Amino acid sequence: MNAPARIEVARDPPPTTAAVVALVGNPNAGKTSLFNALTGSRQKVGNYPGVTVERKFGRLALPDGRSVRLIDLPGCYSLTPRSPDEAVTRDVVAGDQAGEPRPDAIVAVIDATNLRNHLRFVLELRRLGLPMVVALNMIDLATRDGTTIDVARLSGILGLPVVETVAVRRRGLVEIGAAVANLLAVIPAKAGTHLARPEAMGPRVRGDDGREGSADLVLLQREARAIAAAVTTQRGEAKAWSARLDAVVLHPVAGPIILAGLLFLMFQAVFAWAKVPMDALAAAVDALGRQVGAVLPAGDFRSLVVDGVLHGVGSVVVFLPQILILFFFIICLEQSGYMTRAAFLMDRLMARVGLNGRAFIPLISSFACAVPGIMAARTIAEPRDRLTTILIAPLMTCSARLPVYAVIIAAFIPDRPVAGLVGLQGLVLFALYVAGVLGALAAAWVLRQTVTKGPTPTFLMEMPKYQWPAARDVGIGLYQKAWAFLARAGGIILVSTVALWALATWPKPPPHPTRPAIDYSVAGHIGATLEPLFAPIGFNQEISLALVPGMAAREVAVSALGTVYSLDADADHPQGLVARLHGAWSLPTALAFLAWYVFAPQCLSTLAVTRRETGGWKWPGFMFAYLFAMAYAGAGATYWLARALL
Amino acid sequence: MTVHLSDLRPGDGATIVAIDRSGVDPANARQLHEMGFDEGVDVRLLHRAPFGGDPVMLRVGNMGVALRRSLAAMVVVEPMAGRRAA
Numbered sequence: 001m002n003a004p005a006r007i008e009v010a011r012d013p014p015p016t017t018a019a020v021v022a023l024v025g026n027p028n029a030g031k032t033s034l035f036n037a038l039t040g041s042r043q044k045v046g047n048y049p050g051v052t053v054e055r056k057f058g059r060l061a062l063p064d065g066r067s068v069r070l071i072d073l074p075g076c077y078s079l080t081p082r083s084p085d086e087a088v089t090r091d092v093v094a095g096d097q098a099g100e101p102r103p104d105a106i107v108a109v110i111d112a113t114n115l116r117n118h119l120r121f122v123l124e125l126r127r128l129g130l131p132m133v134v135a136l137n138m139i140d141l142a143t144r145d146g147t148t149i150d151v152a153r154l155s156g157i158l159g160l161p162v163v164e165t166v167a168v169r170r171r172g173l174v175e176i177g178a179a180v181a182n183l184l185a186v187i188p189a190k191a192g193t194h195l196a197r198p199e200a201m202g203p204r205v206r207g208d209d210g211r212e213g214s215a216d217l218v219l220l221q222r223e224a225r226a227i228a229a230a231v232t233t234q235r236g237e238a239k240a241w242s243a244r245l246d247a248v249v250l251h252p253v254a255g256p257i258i259l260a261g262l263l264f265l266m267f268q269a270v271f272a273w274a275k276v277p278m279d280a281l282a283a284a285v286d287a288l289g290r291q292v293g294a295v296l297p298a299g300d301f302r303s304l305v306v307d308g309v310l311h312g313v314g315s316v317v318v319f320l321p322q323i324l325i326l327f328f329f330i331i332c333l334e335q336s337g338y339m340t341r342a343a344f345l346m347d348r349l350m351a352r353v354g355l356n357g358r359a360f361i362p363l364i365s366s367f368a369c370a371v372p373g374i375m376a377a378r379t380i381a382e383p384r385d386r387l388t389t390i391l392i393a394p395l396m397t398c399s400a401r402l403p404v405y406a407v408i409i410a411a412f413i414p415d416r417p418v419a420g421l422v423g424l425q426g427l428v429l430f431a432l433y434v435a436g437v438l439g440a441l442a443a444a445w446v447l448r449q450t451v452t453k454g455p456t457p458t459f460l461m462e463m464p465k466y467q468w469p470a471a472r473d474v475g476i477g478l479y480q481k482a483w484a485f486l487a488r489a490g491g492i493i494l495v496s497t498v499a500l501w502a503l504a505t506w507p508k509p510p511p512h513p514t515r516p517a518i519d520y521s522v523a524g525h526i527g528a529t530l531e532p533l534f535a536p537i538g539f540n541q542e543i544s545l546a547l548v549p550g551m552a553a554r555e556v557a558v559s560a561l562g563t564v565y566s567l568d569a570d571a572d573h574p575q576g577l578v579a580r581l582h583g584a585w586s587l588p589t590a591l592a593f594l595a596w597y598v599f600a601p602q603c604l605s606t607l608a609v610t611r612r613e614t615g616g617w618k619w620p621g622f623m624f625a626y627l628f629a630m631a632y633a634g635a636g637a638t639y640w641l642a643r644a645l646l
Numbered sequence: 647m648t649v650h651l652s653d654l655r656p657g658d659g660a661t662i663v664a665i666d667r668s669g670v671d672p673a674n675a676r677q678l679h680e681m682g683f684d685e686g687v688d689v690r691l692l693h694r695a696p697f698g699g700d701p702v703m704l705r706v707g708n709m710g711v712a713l714r715r716s717l718a719a720m721v722v723v724e725p726m727a728g729r730r731a732a
Contacts, residue, residue: 077680082673114708117682214672217679225684225707243692246710250703252696344712348697357701357712381673458717459701460677463710 019068019184020101021060022092024125025109026118027075028337028464030137033167034109035072036476038176043476055100062181063174071103078217079124084378093128105131105183107176112142112149112164113465116221116228122158123220131183132160135176139164141465146236154231168470242465249338255345262338266329267433268426270402274321281321285314300505308501311562313494319406323368323399323485324478330368331477335469339364340461347459353441354448356380356459359389363440366396367433368481370606373398374613382457388447390613391623394606395440395599397433403558404597405432411581412590435598439630451622497559504545504564523564537632538592538639540585547596557597588642595638599631651721652702654691660723662687669720682706683721 025031035043039058056072073092074085081087088097095102108125110118122134134155142149155162161179165172249255289310296302333339339361347357358380366373373393380386397405406429413428448454504523519528519541527545534544546560558577565580581590610620648663662685667675683689683706692710693703701714 077677080676082677116707117680117709120680214667214676214679217676218684221679221682221684225687242710243705246693246703250693250695252694256696340712344693344695344701344703347701347712347714348695351700351714356714458671458674458714460674460681460713460717461711462681463703463712465710 018059018066019104021068021070021105021107021180022103023070023072023107023109024089024093024121025075025135026077026111026114026121028462029075029109029111029118030167031075031109032072033470033473034107034135034137034165034176035070036473037167037170037173039070060177060180062177062184064181066181066184068104068180068184070107071100076121078121080217082381093125093130103130105133105180107133107135107180109135109137112136112139113145113147115149115232116225119158119227120217120220120224122160123224126158126160131186133176133179133183134158134160134162135165135172136162137165137167140166140169140171146234148233148235150231150233154227157227157230168467168473245466246341246463249341250344255341259342259345262333264430266326267430268422269329270322270325270429272423272426273325277321278318281318282314285310285318289314303505304498304501307563308498309494311559313497313559314562317486319399319403320482320485322402322406324482326399326402327368327478327481328474330365331474332469333364334361335467335473337464337466340463343461344463349441351456351459353445354452354456355385355388355444356457358459358461359385362389362393363396366393366398369398369400370394370396370603371609374606374609378613380457382454384448384452384454385457387614387619388444388452390610391447391452391619391626392440392443394623394627395436395443397436397598400603401597401600405429405594407558407561407578407581408590408594411578412585412587432594432598435595439599439634443626443630497563500560501563537596537636538586538589538643539596539635540589542584543589543593587646588639591642592635592639596631596635599627599634648722648724650719651689651691651704651723652715652718654702654723654725656691656693659688659690659726661726662689662721663724664722666720666722670717674717678717678721681711682709683711688726689723 023031023035035056035058038060043056043058058070058072059067060070061067071092073089076086076089079090079093081090091097092100093103093106106125106128108122110122122132125132136149136151136154139149151162151164161182163172163175163179165176249258289306292310293302293306296305333342342364343357343360345357346360350357350359359377362373362376362380364373365376370393373396374390377386377389377393380389409425409428413425416424418424418427448456500523503526504521506521509520523545524541526548527541530544530548531539531541534547539547542561542564545564546557548560561581562577565577565584585593607620607624610623611617614620649660651660651662654660662683664685665675665678665683670678687707690705691702692705695701695703699715701712702718703710703712704718705711
C-alpha cells in the first residue's frame, strides 16, 4: 500500500482558478483506478448538490508544475441518460451541473479490449468540442489477448491524442499528465469559447426519443466498429480465463452454491477475523476510561467524559474492524466483476418479487450501509423498480446493526461449535441476515402488488471481464469507508450519546433513592412513558429508552445501552455491557430485541437520503411506518414464541 | 434460416440479422445498441441462469451481456455453422 489517502467530505468545492478536467468513460473502463492512480492522496469524496450521486475530485499535478482539478464522473454508456447518475455525467460535461464548472478538458477512458463499444462513446463525446485526450486503458490485457492496436492510426482517425495506460500498474500516468498539459496550453481563455451542447446530439432524456435518437446512436456505433476494425490486428485466440471462470461461477448448480458460500464466508469472516482487533480496541477504550477516570475529579464532568463520551462512542468505534472486513468483501466483489454475476444468478428470484437482478447490487451494498445502497439504486432506470428497491434497502442488514447483533449475541448465544464446523454465534448472525433478506423479498412482493404496482422491467446488463482487485483501489475504498464511519461516530453518535447522557443524568435522584438513579432522570421518564408501548413485545424501560436515540443511527442503540447501563452500574463493580445485559434481560427479551433490529425502523440518515432520492417526505414517511409495523410485529411474535417454547 | 436469439443453446454462435424494434421499449432498444447489439454483429450464447434458464449471458462482439429471454426474443439471428463449446 502507498501512503494512505487523505479523504475529506466535500462541502462546496474550494473556489479555484485551476483548470478543471473531467474523467469520463463507460462503466468498467477502469476509470476509478485511473482516478486513484492520478490523484493518489489528494482526493475528496462527497455528493453532487441536490443529487446523491457520488462526487469525487482530486488534484492532478502536471509535468509542467501546474495542477488541475480532476473530477471523476459516474460511468455511463452514452450522453443520453437513463438514470440519475448518468444524468450527472451529462450535466457536468454540458456545464449544466449546479456547483460544478464546465470542464476545460476531458480525459476519455476506454477499455482497449472492448474498443468498438467504448469508441462509440468517444465519438459522442468528441462532438462536444471540448479539448479531449483518450486514455487507452488496460492495454496490457489487449496485448495478452493477442490484440495489437495501431495507436498512431487511432489518434489520426479520431483527431485526438491517444495515450496507452494501465491504471492498475500506474503505467502511462506521466503521459496523461503531459497530454492534459498540452491540451490546456492551447485552450483559449475560458470565456468566449463556442462549444457544442449535448442537445445537438440527441434528446436529453431517454424514453421520449423514438427512433431518431437510436438511429443516431446506430450511426456512431457503426463508425466505431469501422474504426476499431481499422486499427486492430488480432493474432491468435484470446485467452479465455474469464470465460472459463464464468463456466464455473454461472454453472446452473455450482453457481448458486458458490454465491451462497461466498456470502456465508463473508459473514463468518466478519465475526471471526475481527475478534482480535476488536478485543484490542475495546481494551484500549477501557484503559483510556480508567486513565481519564483516575485523572479527573469525581463529578458530572468525569461522568460525561467516561460514561458519555468514552463508553458511548467507544462502544461503537470498536466495531470498525467488522465494518472494514464487510466493506473489504463488498469492494472486492464489486471490483472483481463478480457482483454482476451475482445479479445474473439472482435475476430469476428477483423477478418473482417484481424486481430485476440489477436491484441485487444496491441490496448487497445495503449490507454495508443502506445509504450507499439507496444511492446505488439510482442506476435502476425504471422509477417504480427503483422506488421498490429504495424502500426495501433498509431491510438488508447494514453494518450499523452489527454492533447491536454482536453485543446481544455475545451476551445470550453460547459460543460453541455446531456440527464441529461453524460457530453457533456465527450461525445465529447468518440467520439474522437471512431473516432480513426474506423480509425484504416479502416486502418487495407486497409493494409491487400494491403501492409500486406496474409492469415488471426487463434486465439488461453488461457482464464485465473479471479483474483481480487492485490493492491500491481496495485500500483507498476502505480508507474512505473507515473515515466516513469515524466521522459518524464523532458526529451524530457523539452528539446523541452526550445528549442521552445528559437526559439520563438530570434531574439527580433525591438523597436517599429507593430506585436506580436513572429512574429519576428525564430519560427515565421517557423510558417509563414508552414502556407500555413496548412492554407487550418484551422490552424493558432501558430498551425503550435506547430505541429513541437508536432512531438517529442504529448503532447508537448500543452506545445508549452502554451509557444507560454504565450510569446504572454499581461504581465498585464496573462490568462490561455484555455481562450487564446478560444479567438484566431474559432470553426472550434478547431475541425480541434482535428481531426488532432485523426490521428496525431505519436511522435518520436513511430517511434523509430517501427523502432526497424520492424528492419529498411521502416515501420516507411510508418507509418509516411500514418498517415500524414490521419490527413491532416481528419482535412481538419472537417474544411470545420464545416464551412459549423456551 | 433465422431464429430468435432466445432460441440459441449455450455454445451456439450466430449473427444478428434484425432487431424487432417495434416489440421493444425505445429505451430498451437504445440500451441494446449501447451494449453493442446491431445488425451484422456476431453473438454467442454462453450461459443460462439457474432456475429456469432465464436470463441468458451472451458475448456480443467482445463484450459480455446478460439479458432476459423475453428481450432476447426481439433479436433475430442467423446461427453459424458448427458449434463450439463456450
